[in-house]
Amino acid sequence: MATNPVLDVEGLDLVAGRPPHETPLVHSLGLSVAPGEVLALIGESGSGKSMTCLAVMDLLPPGVRQTAGHIRVNGRETVRRGRDAAMVLQNPSSCFDPVMTVRGHFRETVRGLGLGGAPDIRAVAALAEVGFDAPGTLLPLYPFQLSGGMLQRVMLALAMLGDPGLLLADEPTTDLDMPAQAKALECIDALRRSRGLAVLLVTHDLSVAARLADRVAVMRHGRLLETGPAAAFFEAPQSDYGRTLLAAHYDLHDALAAPSPRAANDQGARP
Numbered sequence: 001m002a003t004n005p006v007l008d009v010e011g012l013d014l015v016a017g018r019p020p021h022e023t024p025l026v027h028s029l030g031l032s033v034a035p036g037e038v039l040a041l042i043g044e045s046g047s048g049k050s051m052t053c054l055a056v057m058d059l060l061p062p063g064v065r066q067t068a069g070h071i072r073v074n075g076r077e078t079v080r081r082g083r084d085a086a087m088v089l090q091n092p093s094s095c096f097d098p099v100m101t102v103r104g105h106f107r108e109t110v111r112g113l114g115l116g117g118a119p120d121i122r123a124v125a126a127l128a129e130v131g132f133d134a135p136g137t138l139l140p141l142y143p144f145q146l147s148g149g150m151l152q153r154v155m156l157a158l159a160m161l162g163d164p165g166l167l168l169a170d171e172p173t174t175d176l177d178m179p180a181q182a183k184a185l186e187c188i189d190a191l192r193r194s195r196g197l198a199v200l201l202v203t204h205d206l207s208v209a210a211r212l213a214d215r216v217a218v219m220r221h222g223r224l225l226e227t228g229p230a231a232a233f234f235e236a237p238q239s240d241y242g243r244t245l246l247a248a249h250y251d252l253h254d255a256l257a258a259p260s261p262r263a264a265n266d267q268g269a270r271p
């Protein structure tokens with residue numbers, strides 16, 4: 001029996017502006033994410049990935065409207081932010097109030113979601129779940145006292161407080177150094193496994209998609225060009241643009257793996 005998707009997007013159209021000067025941003029988009037599944041949404045800048053996430057969260061910016069289609073999260077057309085779906089973004093430091101401690105952020109989120117229980121106990125449990133060994137020690141700290149990687153995991157812990165079925169992760173590793181990227185991805189993967197979380201992962205980085213995704217969806221100019229199992233995409237993309245993306249990814253990796261021209265010259269100059 002097929003499992004009902006946590007996220008179900010059908011025929012989604014998003015436009016900016018008003019007639020007759022509307023600009024289509026997303027056109028006829030359809031995608032779904034099942035419990036415990038990671039769907040990587042990939043594509044060049046401006047293809048509509050972030051706008052799609054914002055539409056799911058009912059957080060479209062002023063001037064941008066949904067003109068067609070359905071978005072359902074756990075079967076509901078009206079998403080309860082933090083309860084049905086939560087979102088983490090790149091540049092986590094921008095998501096925190098600089099003059100509020102970690103404890104303060106948890107208290108505010110617990111209150112905002114109307115959750116019972118002691119906020120500090122919830123905070124410690126949530127921080128332990130995202131891999132902090134001594135979670136209680138983080139509570140009195142201010143955001144500037146944590147690294148970007150730590151802040152991203154605190155953000156994930158806050159996102160999980162309301163036990164959402166869906167996580168929208170929009171470039172969650174973009175501003176992090178390599179060890180912090182690895183840790184954030186491990187953390188998302190662990191949450192997916194332990195909670196059966198459905199994850200829509202927006203990324204430019206095909207290595208991130210390869211590492212985490214069960215399926216890949218490729219967008220360009222607001223349209224979905226192909227979607228399918230990640231293994232099949234990395235083996236043989238179906239669309240021309242998918243092939244271009246993958247070729248660019250391999251070119252970059254080959255360039256990084258090859259000795260730099262300067263290193264090659266230095267070697268050549270050796271006696």
Ligand SMILES: Nc1ncnc2c1ncn2[C@@H]1O[C@H](COP(=O)(O)OP(=O)(O)OP(=O)(O)O)[C@@H](O)[C@H]1O
Binds near residue numbers: 043
């Ligand atoms: N506030 C806004 N009002 C109108 N159009 C916008 C607004 N914000 C973004 N856009 C446009 O919407 C389109 C889709 O942008 P979106 O941010 O979803 O792209 P993206 O695929 O997420 O790109 P990136 O990877 O760079 O984040 C772009 O053409 C962008 O210029």
